[in-house]
Amino acid sequence: MLLAAVLFATGADSVAAQATGTTRDWFAFRDSLAAHTDVAALHRLQAQLPTPGAAASPDALIARGLIRLRVYEVTGESVDGELAKDVFERGVERFSRVAWMHYGLALAQQARARAGPGEGLTVGASLAEILGRDPRARARAAAQRALEIDPSWAPPAVLIAELAVEDGRDRSALEDAKLALAGVRAAGGETPQVARALADVQTALGEYAEAETSAAGTDAASSHARAVALLLQAGREGEGARTYFATVDVLDGITAERVYRDVETIVAPDEAADWRAADLAGRRLWFHRFWGRRAAGSAVTEADRLAEHYRRLALARREYLRNSRRGVDGAGVLLSESWSSGSPFDDRGIILLRRGVPQQIVETRLDGVLPNETWVYADLAGRGNVLFHFAALRGSRDYNLVSSLLEALEPKLDPVLDKVRFDRAVLTLLEDRAAFEPGYQAAAGRLRSLLLSLPAEEVRVRDATEIRNLVKRTVERVDADYRQEARVALAADVHAARFDRALAFHYDLVTFRAPFGRTDLTALFAVPAQDLGAQEAAATFVYPVNISVILMDTLTDAVIRRDTMQRVTTPAPLRAGEFLRLHVTLPVTPSEHTVYRVVAASPAIGSGSVETGARTLRDYSGLELQISDLVLATADSAGDWTRGDLRLALTLPRRFEPGRPFTLFYEIYNLDADSPYRTQIRVDPVDAGGAWNAVKRLFGSGSPRIDLRFDDIAAPADDGAIRQLRNLESELPPGRYRMRVTVTHAATGQRAENETTFEVIR
Numbered sequence: 001m002l003l004a005a006v007l008f009a010t011g012a013d014s015v016a017a018q019a020t021g022t023t024r025d026w027f028a029f030r031d032s033l034a035a036h037t038d039v040a041a042l043h044r045l046q047a048q049l050p051t052p053g054a055a056a057s058p059d060a061l062i063a064r065g066l067i068r069l070r071v072y073e074v075t076g077e078s079v080d081g082e083l084a085k086d087v088f089e090r091g092v093e094r095f096s097r098v099a100w101m102h103y104g105l106a107l108a109q110q111a112r113a114r115a116g117p118g119e120g121l122t123v124g125a126s127l128a129e130i131l132g133r134d135p136r137a138r139a140r141a142a143a144q145r146a147l148e149i150d151p152s153w154a155p156p157a158v159l160i161a162e163l164a165v166e167d168g169r170d171r172s173a174l175e176d177a178k179l180a181l182a183g184v185r186a187a188g189g190e191t192p193q194v195a196r197a198l199a200d201v202q203t204a205l206g207e208y209a210e211a212e213t214s215a216a217g218t219d220a221a222s223s224h225a226r227a228v229a230l231l232l233q234a235g236r237e238g239e240g241a242r243t244y245f246a247t248v249d250v251l252d253g254i255t256a257e258r259v260y261r262d263v264e265t266i267v268a269p270d271e272a273a274d275w276r277a278a279d280l281a282g283r284r285l286w287f288h289r290f291w292g293r294r295a296a297g298s299a300v301t302e303a304d305r306l307a308e309h310y311r312r313l314a315l316a317r318r319e320y321l322r323n324s325r326r327g328v329d330g331a332g333v334l335l336s337e338s339w340s341s342g343s344p345f346d347d348r349g350i351i352l353l354r355r356g357v358p359q360q361i362v363e364t365r366l367d368g369v370l371p372n373e374t375w376v377y378a379d380l381a382g383r384g385n386v387l388f389h390f391a392a393l394r395g396s397r398d399y400n401l402v403s404s405l406l407e408a409l410e411p412k413l414d415p416v417l418d419k420v421r422f423d424r425a426v427l428t429l430l431e432d433r434a435a436f437e438p439g440y441q442a443a444a445g446r447l448r449s450l451l452l453s454l455p456a457e458e459v460r461v462r463d464a465t466e467i468r469n470l471v472k473r474t475v476e477r478v479d480a481d482y483r484q485e486a487r488v489a490l491a492a493d494v495h496a497a498r499f500d501r502a503l504a505f506h507y508d509l510v511t512f513r514a515p516f517g518r519t520d521l522t523a524l525f526a527v528p529a530q531d532l533g534a535q536e537a538a539a540t541f542v543y544p545v546n547i548s549v550i551l552m553d554t555l556t557d558a559v560i561r562r563d564t565m566q567r568v569t570t571p572a573p574l575r576a577g578e579f580l581r582l583h584v585t586l587p588v589t590p591s592e593h594t595v596y597r598v599v600a601a602s603p604a605i606g607s608g609s610v611e612t613g614a615r616t617l618r619d620y621s622g623l624e625l626q627i628s629d630l631v632l633a634t635a636d637s638a639g640d641w642t643r644g645d646l647r648l649a650l651t652l653p654r655r656f657e658p659g660r661p662f663t664l665f666y667e668i669y670n671l672d673a674d675s676p677y678r679t680q681i682r683v684d685p686v687d688a689g690g691a692w693n694a695v696k697r698l699f700g701s702g703s704p705r706i707d708l709r710f711d712d713i714a715a716p717a718d719d720g721a722i723r724q725l726r727n728l729e730s731e732l733p734p735g736r737y738r739m740r741v742t743v744t745h746a747a748t749g750q751r752a753e754n755e756t757t758f759e760v761i762r
Helices: 003-008 016-021 026-032 041-048 059-077 080-092 101-112 123-130 135-149 153-167 171-185 192-204 206-215 219-232 235-247 253-266 269-277 278-299 300-318 347-355 419-432 439-455 454-459 464-489 690-692
Strands: 360-364 372-378 385-391 506-514 519-526 535-537 540-553 559-570 577-587 590-600 607-617 631-633 639-644 646-648 662-668 676-685 705-712 722-728 735-745 753-762
Touching: 003 419, 016 577, 016 722, 026 059, 041 059, 059 080, 059 101, 080 101, 101 135, 101 153, 123 192, 135 153, 135 171, 153 192, 153 278, 153 519, 192 206, 192 219, 192 360, 206 219, 219 235, 219 253, 219 300, 235 253, 235 278, 235 300, 253 300, 253 347, 269 278, 269 300, 278 300, 278 540, 278 559, 347 372, 347 607, 385 464, 419 439, 439 464, 506 590, 506 607, 519 540, 519 590, 540 577, 540 607, 559 577, 577 590, 646 662, 662 735
Parallel strands: none
Antiparallel strands: 360 372, 372 385, 506 519, 519 577, 535 540, 540 559, 540 590, 590 607, 631 662, 639 646, 662 722, 676 705, 676 735, 735 753
């Protein structure tokens, strides 16, 4: 089928014939163009249209301009953008009372603005903005003219709002956009797009409650705008996340792209490839996996992770938009081109979105030094600080992440002809950052002795390049470490759970068989009472604790989690040294490649901690003889756990005093009723030594033997599990011990075993 027939499926014989008629549905025409990337075919379509000077109707010029604009979108060449703009400018001259002509010009200018102010101008772009001649300002003016012609026509007002939101730094433009949208509504032009655009503008202004009200539509775009407004309101993050994921589940193609643009800066290359390859249903699932992985890695809820991202995004749009999309030349830029070239943010904005707000920003303002900032973050592994150095290079107003702190020096600063300024600039750059990186303090000390000790006569006979290289060599070792640490830190976007203070707790993860051979995991917690805050109510004391158990399969990236608040009520406050004992059970998928995060936090006093590790999640679906994980328990009034018809007080930490009895619990699977089997319980010291020879008595009867054996006949419960309780008593000397339980089928010889550790304390 000819492309012309595809684009104009209204029964006309040619593009030219269509263009000579009355006003068309140009939005449908523009949408049809978006499906085509063959530039030569687009040029052939344009050739069927009369030239701008010969066109007898505005329709021919609108069609030509939209085709030219599509060519620009495909090629990205500035000349094509200029040609599209020129077509609409000629159209405005000839048909000045046609609103669509002004709107088309606004679209062309908007496309040029998205490529960067002034098509790559840097310092000059600032003057262009002041004079109102940059593409974004021109786009606003053209859209405003379209509104003057037809005050009730929504698209120009929506475009004005989009332009203002894209440049969130200009508050006056945002206020003007609100007025434009209000004018359309007053003139009777209310549409879902107007309501959504108003919500976006209000969000950019920080008017989140108002934005939530404005985004009342049922379409996906309005729902997304409402979700963002909710996520940015303190205390409503959970509602915002629910709205966000409800939106994701009904995304249309256009809104999917819109939502994706919000996260594009933090998308990893493999995630981007998955996005491009996915259909609409796959893209809906993509968002669930995307945020599920990030929340799991951060040990926070999806609501917290989403809200953190949109807070970062709002700040980046206000403070760190890129002035030029073309960047700067030079090898010093540390961020890869794939990250920075297409981003609307300068490198500070990119780091903000990937790392969050820095703990400290260090600037050196000094003659001979380019505009610069160093952002300081605490290393998540607790190994000190991670630094990111930015400088506005070669007259650019955009800050670039540089590979060396010395790139903040003025390129023309001569170490020989202007020795005093050069020495002071180098030393100040280093010393301003010495508190956060000791290597810079050492380098500053060495350079101070080298630079300041050289007599002026000797400096004059030295080559400037030689001195520059001397300085570079002195700082290079520190900068090399900086580059490595920065690249590692940028490997993924991060967010960490934040607490006012640490909450020490003990935990264990145990698995059992669930119905139909599935696996249940129980996370056991013991939290010291003195680290919790109690709420007194009705002569009782309530201890609220937030618990999260997060499991991620490192092969599939599948996430399983359970987040809950548990409230334990006691008749009297728990004393120091007592533990609040909690548990959470959830179904899991068996895997040998699972990493976990467990979180316990006290909302009463803001304390909390995250523990991490790796765990094999056992597969109980087979028919072979199996034994569950081992659980140790003792009498305790601060919590209980039920398995089948048994109720146990779980013991964490697994610490016992000599002579104190405790209980061992486990389950046996796949033993038929009346089958004979033998159980062996063996205890060994983790660190074998003389202490083991001091064992007097182990378990129950006082026998000095270190092995216990029990012969039993299988009597499974209704679910097929054989639940075993062994009441044990130990007079082991202090130390750590390993307990291994082995079950053997007496008839077949099949064996199953598992083990755990415990500690005997004084």
